[in-house]
Amino acid sequence: MGALDWIVLGTTLLFIVGYGVWKTKGSKNVDDYVLGGNDAKWWTIGLSVMATQASAITFLSTPGQAFHDGLGFVQFYFGLPLAMVVICLVFIPIYRKLKVFTAYEMLEGRFDLKTRTLTAILFLIQRGLAAGITIFAPSIILSAVLGWDLRTLNIIIGILVIAYTVSGGTKAVSVTQKQQMFIIMTGMFFAFFFILGSLPTGISFGEALKIAGANNKLEILDFTLDTSNRYTFWSGITGGFFLALAYFGTDQSQVQRYLSGKSMRESQLGLIFNGILKIPMQFFILLVGAMVFVFYQYNHSPINFNPAATEVVLASEYGDDYRHLEEDHITLEGEKRRAQYAFASAMELKEYNAIAQAKEDILKINRQEKANRDAAKTLIEQANDSVETNDKDYVFIHFILNNLPNGLIGLLLAVILSAAMSSTASELNALGTITALDLYKRQQKKNKDEQHYLKATKLFTLLWGVLAIFIACVANLFDNLIQLVNIIGSIFYGNVLGVFLLAFFFKFVRGNAVFISAVVTQVIVIIAMLMDWMSYLWLNAFGCLMVILLAVVLESFDGLLQRPPVKK
Amino acid sequence: MNERFEWKKQYTVVLLVNVLYIIIFYLIMLFNN
Secondary structure (H helix, E strand, O other): OOHHHHHHHHHHHHHHHHHHHHHOOOOOOHHHHHHHHHOEOHHHHHHHHHHHHOOHHHHHHHHHHHHHHOHHHHHHHOOHHHHHHHHHHHHHHHHHHOOOOOHHHHHHHHOOHHHHHHHHHHHHHHHHHHHHHHHHHHHHHHHHHHOOOHHHHHHHHHHHHHHHHHHHHHHHHHHHHHHHHHHHHHHHHHHHHHHHHHOOOOOOHHHHHHHHHHOOOOOOOOOOOOOOOOOOHHHHHHHHHHHHHHHHHHOHHHHHHHHOEOOHHHHHHHHHHHHHHHHHHHHHHHHHHHHHHHHHHHOOOOOOOOHHHHHHHHOOOOHHHHHHHHHHHHHHHHHHHHHHHHHHHHHHHOOHHHHHHHHHHHHHHHHHHHHHHHHHHHHHHHHOOOOOOOOHHHHHHHHHHHHOOOOHHHHHHHHHHHHHHHHHHHHHHHHHHHHHHHHHHHHOOOOOOHHHHHHHHHHHHHHHHHHHHHHHHHHHHOOOHHHHHHHHHHHHHHHHHHHHHHHHHOOOOOHHHHHHHHHHHHHHHHHHHHOOOOOHHHHHHHHHHHHHHHHHHHHHHHHHHHOOOOOO | OHHHHHHHHHHHHHHHHHHHHHHHHHHHHHHHO
16 A cells, blocks of 8 residues: 555545534434435435445445356345335335334334334444444454454444544534545446456456356346345345335335435335346446456455454465465466466457357366365365455455555555444434434433434444444454344344334234233244254244234234124 | 325336346346357
8 A cells, every 4th residue: 555545545534424413513403314304315215224334345345246256146036126116105104194203203103112122222233333343344344454453443443433423413424425435436436447447458348247257146036936146136036026116115224314304205206216226336446346356367366355363274284285376276287377368369260160269268267266165165164264265355455555646545445444434423323313212212211302312312222332332342352243243233133123014013902912022022033043943044034923913813802802704 | 095005006016017027137148148
């Protein structure tokens, strides 16, 4: 990293934070702080919703996913537009009609206080942990490749986010998210065109696509019903739909974004904006990854992109074996370059036999390369089984640091840190709001004045920020914490979605039945996870169906007890 | 009534645009494999 990179990175981040604090200081009341005074336009809501979902891991991991496994991951988002339509038609009109500040407030009106408190607490556990991981995940990667101190990086990201989120609330979150999205998309476009410009003469974008296709990286759609494939068209449409419905419809970090809309229409248009742009945006990020793959067909790449893993294995007794693999890898790279040139020239001359032959050669070399990469992973695991062998999170950052010119490196690092900040800000904003309004204010016997609750919301936002930094700092003491957080998410998400679906679609079900079902479901889902009954990804659907079924049965049973069928 | 019709049209457009994306993805796959 050169001086120019530091200037670009520092200026960008400080400008966003400074502007956010300056532009939104002085919230007068809770409404101003929590709902941004209800004056957000649809494009602000749309950008804010997209920025909240896109965390740093989206930009670090997604291109790496495309590099290794192709563009199939985009199918995961196929259910999202339909979920947006359902939320616009069912969720938003009810939230707006009841003029709620939080999603869980609606549950008190529909059911009772204990159901509201239960769902709010489930949210706090899950989001509180996730906020720490949103800071930790990019920090661990950046500290590994740049040699920065992990703890310092966690604290810097945390303090920058806390500065504007605590002072300006929802308005500061959405104002900064607009700028962050601008930086993110500008950076990704620059990276994309830089890669195209760095390909050998004669390799245009069209040819680059053909090369990616010849290497099976463009298998975007998979219509098979094979359940062992995680990303298929069908799993995207069904699983993706439920996940998006739960996330955008019931997670306060998202609900708070569109509740800040000037009118119901602005909120709905904001989500429609997301429904139209989300898939192309994800496709574009994946396409950048596929272009990184094409770039490395002509340029040297390491056999494993994680520098910490390479260091560990080289210092171990497996160091010599690893070095042999690296030598093999370099020989293969030479062969691969020759085969790629042969493929490109055969394409240009439209010699179909030569194209088929070159394609076969490339596939053969790539199979060998993949086998070498897998062997390298095995050696790393043998050297130290606590080191992360899956290097997909490191592919894009390795490309950025080793190939982009000065200035652009700083911009891309600003992209990653902006993404981390935009997600964390929404999370802290939601955590502070839920703690202050759903728990603190609701449990008070006597209502205090507006200023008191405004101060309380700010204080809770600050406390959650400090807790998130603390979680990020201790996160590397635990193995596989990121996966643990995903598992915790799956344990609670389905249950909470089920409670909301009961509120919207099962008018006859009442508070007691829902509360008992939610508690029982939660216990059973935790047992299911501990006993390993199913993959944790299925816990969402299981929890959702279970709570609905239990509540309907309980309510019907209760109804029968109170009004036994009349005997004729 | 008219407003409702307008909204139906907008939701249909969202879904149709996404179907169009999937068709484009299919064509990209078809022409580059």
